[in-house]
Amino acid sequence: MERRRFLLSTGAVTLAACAHPERDLVARYTDVDIRLEPAGRGTLPSGGDSQPAEAASDSPYPVQVPEEDLPGIVFVAEALTPVVTASQTLGSGEVDWEFTNPISSGGPLVFVIEEFDDLNNFRVLLPTRPNGSFGWISANDIKLTRHNFRLQINLDAFQLTLFNHEEEIWQATIGVARENAPTPSGRYYTTELLRPPTPHSVYGTFAYGLSGFSEVFMEFAGGPGQLGIHGTNDPDTLGSNVSSGCIRLHNDDISYLVESVGLPLGVPVDVI
Secondary structure (H helix, E strand, C coil): CCCEEECCCCCCCCCCECCCCCCCCCCCCCCCCCEECCCCCCCCCCCCECCCCECCCCCCCCECCCHHHCCCCEEEEEECCCEEEEECCCCCCCCCEEEECCCCCCCCCEEEEEEEECCCEEEEECCCCCCCCEEEEEHHHEEEEEECEEEEEECCCCEEEEEECCEEEEEEEEEEECCCCCCCCEEEEEEEEEECCCCCCCCCCCEEEEEEECCCCCCECCECCEEEEECCCCHHHCCCEEECECEEECHHHHHHHHHHHCCCCCCEEEEC
């Protein structure tokens, strides 16, 4: 049977690169020891299964999902192979992108799924330029996981909002980008979780890397200008335009997301 399900809105909202003198989230430096947070509750979504059960024909999705988990459901593809290829067009046979697993910081390669072609191929949001790129990947290369989280970044309001099962459950004040290096609007997702060697670093206690990139900095401090959400060693800057694209949180707030909420990889982040 042919069944393709549209899951995510392509017109959703955005985020950008870190503030000087902050370093790119995935670049390796001899003077800055930023190591990946070990995989666990705060890293990978639950519900993983390399061969998920197929749903009934009247189901809104091609896999079985309990009714209580349907609101705000997000499907995540976690790579099982060293390289995952993606095609712009389903069935074209062309390799338009290649992504290595693990990623450069050592973490697992994940994608957020936008659309199913049965359980054979998935259309996913890609962690690459240009922002908002989508491609088709093979189900043979990944295992399927799911969760019900979403983040919204309101740049004008300096506010981060956490949703679970489509319900607003938590908010925090943030520092956002300066006008000369704005965070690009759009939909991204959390790609990695990093932990600095000290909570007094410019990244604070934790840093989530995002799938998006600055549209001002093609390179930044030796890296590709990747966007992120992280803590800070200067909490007085929260509620202001201070960064070169990244979103800053109080250390208590980013620690809450990681340690109390267990916010996983593959969480959609809408920047508006």
